[in-house]
Amino acid sequence: MKVLLYDTTLRDGNQDRKISLSLADKVQIARILDHFGFDYIEGGWPNPSNPTDEEFFKLIKDVKLKHAKIAAFGSTRRPGILPENDPLLQALIKSEAPVKTIFGKSWDLHVTDVIRTTLEENLDMIESSVAYLKEHSEEVIYDAEHFFDGYKANPEYALETLKAAELGHADCIVLCDTNGGTMPWEIEEIVKKVQTRISTPLGIHVHNDSGLAVANSIYAVKAGCVMVQGVVNGYGERCGNANLTTIAADLKFKMDRDFAAAKKLSHLRQLSGNIDQIVNLPSDVHAPYVGDAAFAHKGGAHIDGVMKVSRSFEHIDPHSVGNDRVFVTSDQAGGSLVVEKLKAIKPGIDKKDPVVASLLKEIKERENAGWHFDSAEASFKLLVYRHLGMVKEPFKVLNYRVIEDKTPQGVSVSQATVKLQVGDKISHQVSEGDGPVNALDAALRKALLPFFPCMGSVRLDDFKVRVLGSNVASDATVRVWTTFGDEHGYWNMVGVSSNIIEACWTAFVDGLTYKILLEDNVIPNAYKHLDVASV
Numbered sequence: 001m002k003v004l005l006y007d008t009t010l011r012d013g014n015q016d017r018k019i020s021l022s023l024a025d026k027v028q029i030a031r032i033l034d035h036f037g038f039d040y041i042e043g044g045w046p047n048p049s050n051p052t053d054e055e056f057f058k059l060i061k062d063v064k065l066k067h068a069k070i071a072a073f074g075s076t077r078r079p080g081i082l083p084e085n086d087p088l089l090q091a092l093i094k095s096e097a098p099v100k101t102i103f104g105k106s107w108d109l110h111v112t113d114v115i116r117t118t119l120e121e122n123l124d125m126i127e128s129s130v131a132y133l134k135e136h137s138e139e140v141i142y143d144a145e146h147f148f149d150g151y152k153a154n155p156e157y158a159l160e161t162l163k164a165a166e167l168g169h170a171d172c173i174v175l176c177d178t179n180g181g182t183m184p185w186e187i188e189e190i191v192k193k194v195q196t197r198i199s200t201p202l203g204i205h206v207h208n209d210s211g212l213a214v215a216n217s218i219y220a221v222k223a224g225c226v227m228v229q230g231v232v233n234g235y236g237e238r239c240g241n242a243n244l245t246t247i248a249a250d251l252k253f254k255m256d257r258d259f260a261a262a263k264k265l266s267h268l269r270q271l272s273g274n275i276d277q278i279v280n281l282p283s284d285v286h287a288p289y290v291g292d293a294a295f296a297h298k299g300g301a302h303i304d305g306v307m308k309v310s311r312s313f314e315h316i317d318p319h320s321v322g323n324d325r326v327f328v329t330s331d332q333a334g335g336s337l338v339v340e341k342l343k344a345i346k347p348g349i350d351k352k353d354p355v356v357a358s359l360l361k362e363i364k365e366r367e368n369a370g371w372h373f374d375s376a377e378a379s380f381k382l383l384v385y386r387h388l389g390m391v392k393e394p395f396k397v398l399n400y401r402v403i404e405d406k407t408p409q410g411v412s413v414s415q416a417t418v419k420l421q422v423g424d425k426i427s428h429q430v431s432e433g434d435g436p437v438n439a440l441d442a443a444l445r446k447a448l449l450p451f452f453p454c455m456g457s458v459r460l461d462d463f464k465v466r467v468l469g470s471n472v473a474s475d476a477t478v479r480v481w482t483t484f485g486d487e488h489g490y491w492n493m494v495g496v497s498s499n500i501i502e503a504c505w506t507a508f509v510d511g512l513t514y515k516i517l518l519e520d521n522v523i524p525n526a527y528k529h530l531d532v533a534s535v
């Protein structure tokens with residue numbers, strides 16, 4: 001049976017303490033989710049105290065969606081009033097969303113102590129609210145809030161609340177683990193028991209407070225649920241919601257289940273990254289299937305295995321979710337990694353070639369000294385070309401100096417002097433800057449520009465410093481990580497020294513040397529994709 005994916009990024013995802021979606025964000029995300037093939041998009045809780053969500057439902061009516069149904073979220077009526085007199089139910093109807101999803105109480109504790117009414121009145125609140133909304137909607141989904149906790153406390157009453165939703169003709173009853181504390185085996189057992197009493201299709205909605213939201217969703221589907229509610233990348237209140245990105249991949253690759261978005265899974269990584277970008281959160285490097293590290297192999301024995309038989313260390317083909325295999329350059333690598341990296345430069349190279357061992361030795365020595373090539377592929381490439389004797393250095397540094405000056409008025413000025421030899425010519429330049437690093441960068445470019453016009457388009461896009469090791473103060477090793485960019489893309493360089501200025505200088509000299517070598521085709525552009533992340 002087909003599984004329906006119900007996305008609540010715009011409602012439950014937006015309850016994440018780090019997320020605050022604007023109206024424009026919501027509409028943009030809704031378009032992306034629809035394009036990806038999710039069956040339902042919960043847009044928010046429309047009510048007068050939440051104007052963004054009210055506006056969203058007005059706007060989304062005019063957006064042509066290909067597949068998804070838009071759902072408006074709310075609660076059952078308040079105790080002691082008729083549904084037609086409940087302002088929140090009226091707001092749901094006013095939203096004109098084709099699907100209405102309302103939550104109600106399944107846990108007797110919540111009935112008596114939170115909404116403070118009788119158990120009988122709560123049953124009527126559920127049935128009458130669902131029935132009333134059914135008169136005004138294409139579909140009504142009933143979310144049984146705290147269902148699993150309620151079932152454990154008072155199973156008969158919890159089941160009666162579901163029966164009330166069924167009597168109101170809910171189209172789907174969604175069992176919620178609102179506090180996220182239920183174990184997978186409990187989910188499976190309880191879903192199976194519910195199915196013996198309830199004939200309405202069942203769904204699952206779980207939170208991640210025990211780190212089990214994905215597992216619990218999967219167990220619920222295994223036990224018979226046909227709808228999964230979740231959030232792209234698992235954002236949400238407290239520890240987050242069930243991660244729909246992971247669940248979608250699990251359903252397809254591990255359970256062979258059919259669902260509309262299954263044919264779009266080769267765009268899963270793109271979906272995840274796009275939504276991270278809109279909600280303005282950094283992507284989780286270790287996210288299953290879609291993270292940067294999901295198929296990054298570092299251990300030498302692992303790299304060797306993957307090169308021989310990829311599935312020896314990969315549970316699926318990374319391309320099936322739009323991800324890529326990465327071999328991390330590090331001191332834990334073996335000869336196989338070096339062979340892989342050298343293949344583009346020396347086709348047919350064998351692991352027994354002496355250059356493999358000598359290059360591996362240099363890599364390990366450098367990594368031991370604090371160099372880290374994993375996120376500085378351009379530095380690594382330059383090291384390889386130099387090691388192979390394929391680089392004629394385009395310039396020679398004769399001298400550099402930085403002076404820090406503070407005027408009597410308290411203004412700080414940094415001045416750098418750089419002296420280079422290019423062929424038989426000497427270039428000697430001075431520059432001022434906001435700080436020593438800025439001044440050094442400016443003086444170096446100024447000295448190179450007359451000989452290498454391509455320097456004019458090079459930017460320094462990013463610059464990070466990390467103090468390594470636990471050595472005291474000035475004895476510590478410093479690693480500088482820089483990103484250079486131009487109109488073609490960008491490249492990352494690393495520099496290491498116990499002196500911060502020298503570490504910067506190394507990264508700058510290498511970064512600009514790299515650009516000149518690219519321009520002169522010494523390092524062919526074909527090899528550029530390894531370090532130009534935008535390509």
Ligand SMILES: CC(=O)SCCNC(=O)CCNC(=O)[C@H](O)C(C)(C)COP(=O)(O)OP(=O)(O)OC[C@H]1O[C@@H](n2cnc3c(N)ncnc32)[C@H](O)[C@@H]1OP(=O)(O)O
Pocket residue numbers: 045047049050075076077078079103104105114115116145178
């Ligand atoms: C499990 C979930 O994630 S549910 C979603 C949670 N998300 C949100 O709450 C975000 C949107 N919420 C809101 O905009 C506001 O809370 C509103 C407009 C819904 C209500 O605002 P207020 O009327 O000021 O109430 P407040 O938020 O302080 O308290 C919640 C009220 O809802 C009642 N309530 C809670 N659940 C239900 C329910 N299932 N059915 C009926 N009433 C309920 C509570 O008893 C309480 O009522 P009381 O004020 O009479 O004690």
Ligand SMILES: CC(=O)C(=O)O
Pocket residue numbers: 012103143144145146176177178179205207
């Ligand atoms: C409905 C919902 O968000 C919950 O019970 O967690």
